[in-house]
Amino acid sequence: MTRAWEQRQKQLEEVKQYVEELGKENPKVADIMSTLICEIEQDEDKYKGQSILNIVENMKRECIEKVVSKFCLTWYVSKDDVMYAATHYRNGEIPNENAIKITADFSGYKEAQERAIPKFKYFTMMLTELRKILDEEIKPLVDN
Numbered sequence: 001m002t003r004a005w006e007q008r009q010k011q012l013e014e015v016k017q018y019v020e021e022l023g024k025e026n027p028k029v030a031d032i033m034s035t036l037i038c039e040i041e042q043d044e045d046k047y048k049g050q051s052i053l054n055i056v057e058n059m060k061r062e063c064i065e066k067v068v069s070k071f072c073l074t075w076y077v078s079k080d081d082v083m084y085a086a087t088h089y090r091n092g093e094i095p096n097e098n099a100i101k102i103t104a105d106f107s108g109y110k111e112a113q114e115r116a117i118p119k120f121k122y123f124t125m126m127l128t129e130l131r132k133i134l135d136e137e138i139k140p141l142v143d144n
Contacts, residue, residue, distance in 0.1 A: 008044075012037065028140040032059045060141040067137045075126045076105040076112070082130070087142065089134045097127065 015037060023030035036055060039046055047055055068086055072079045081100045088095045101123055110116040117125055 012041070026140050026143075028063070028137070029056075029060070032056060032063065032141075035059070064138055064141055067133055071130065071133055075129070076109040077126065078103040085130065086134060086138045089139065089142075092131065092135075094127065094130060094134070100127070100130070 015033075019030050019033045019037065022033065033056060036047075036052070036059065064083075064086055068079060068082050071077070072082055077100055081096055081103055084096050085094045085100065094100070104123070104126065106119055106122055109122065110119075
C-alpha cells in the first residue's frame with residue numbers, strides 16, 4: 001500500500017466520522033454528504049479538481065428542487081412562488097403566502113384528485129403542508 005493511499009483512507013475515515021456527528025444535528029445534510037462520500041469511494045476521479053463545498057451546495061439545491069417540485073405537482077401551485085418561499089422562509093413565516101394563494105390552481109388540483117378536499121379546506125391544508133416541508137425538508141438544507 002502506498003503512503004498516498006493510506007493518507008486518503010485516513011482522510012476518508014475522518015470525513016465519515018464528521019458526517020456521523022453531523023447526522024445527530026442535521027440528518028438531511030449528513031445524508032447528502034454520505035452519498036457524496038460513497039460516490040467518491042466508487043470513483044475517486046468523479047469529482048477530481050472540484051470544490052467539495054460547491055458539490056454539497058449543488059446537491060442541497062437538487063434536493064430542495066425535488067421537494068418543491070413534488071409539492072407543486074400535488075397542490076397545483078406556482079413553482080417560482082414556492083421556491084421563493086423555500087429560500088426566504090424564516091421563523092415559521094411564509095413571506096409570500098398571499099402570492100401562493102393567488103396563483104394556486106384549485107380547479108387543476110380538484111380535477112387531478114380522486115377525492116379532492118373542499119375549496120374552503122384547500123388553502124389551509126396546502127399552507128400547513130408547505131410549512132411542514134419547509135421546516136422538515138428544506139430548512140435543514142438552507143440553514144447550513
